[in-house]
Amino acid sequence: MNRRDLLKWVSGLLGTASALLMGVPGIAYVLADVFRRRPSQATVQRVARLSDLKPGRPVQVGVVGSRRDAWTVYPDEVIGHVWLVRRDTDPASDAAADKQPTVAAFTSVCPHLGCTIGLDATGRRFVCPCHRAEFALDGQRVGNGNHAPRAMDGLECRLVRDDDADDWWVEIAYEKFERGLTRKVRRA
Numbered sequence: 325m326n327r328r329d330l331l332k333w334v335s336g337l338l339g340t341a342s343a344l345l346m347g348v349p350g351i352a353y354v355l356a357d358v359f360r361r362r363p364s365q366a367t368v369q370r371v372a373r374l375s376d377l378k379p380g381r382p383v384q385v386g387v388v389g390s391r392r393d394a395w396t397v398y399p400d401e402v403i404g405h406v407w408l409v410r411r412d413t414d415p416a417s418d419a420a421a422d423k424q425p426t427v428a429a430f431t432s433v434c435p436h437l438g439c440t441i442g443l444d445a446t447g448r449r450f451v452c453p454c455h456r457a458e459f460a461l462d463g464q465r466v467g468n469g470n471h472a473p474r475a476m477d478g479l480e481c482r483l484v485r486d487d488d489a490d491d492w493w494v495e496i497a498y499e500k501f502e503r504g505l506t507r508k509v510r511r512a
């Protein structure tokens with residue numbers, strides 16, 4: 325290899341290296357986004373009996389799980405709260421699905437900055453005490469100038485039959501989500 329070829333080879337190598345270095349932040353960003361979207365370890369738990377819920381009357385329940393603080397694991401701590409909203413059935417409807425009770429579950433963590441969402445005095449609207457973001461019982465934002473960037477974060481929720489008690493349990497999958505974003509992203 326003569327001197328000219330050697331210089332060409334070295335400059336090509338340097339160009340490739342600098343292109344790779346410039347691309348690293350972009351690659352890291354894409355990988356971080358993919359990583360963030362991976363299925364999280366949700367805490368699946370039965371939190372209430374269906375018979376204890378009244379249609380249109382939200383009820384807040386605690387979720388118990390283990391919490392890790394550095395090297396210490398605290399089992400059986402309250403790790404979050406969830407709002408449950410039983411929906412009215414429609415006995416006049418011909419559709420079988422309309423006659424079945426359903427329950428919606430929302431984390432009580434405000435999607436704005438993470439304060440705990442409560443109920444207003446009427447019990448018909450959710451409200452965050454920190455910046456007064458308001459939400460309807462289906463979790464959607466209401467009102468002008470709402471600080472919340474998105475609706476309340478809904479959780480997976482299903483009814484599980486308890487034959488012994490002749491009742492149904494409400495089972496939820498509790499997860500946490502990033503705050504301040506317009507879309508719902510699971511926390512790693």
Ligand code: FES
Pocket residue numbers: 434435436437438439452453454455456457471472
């Ligand atoms: S933290 Fe809920 S509105 Fe700001």
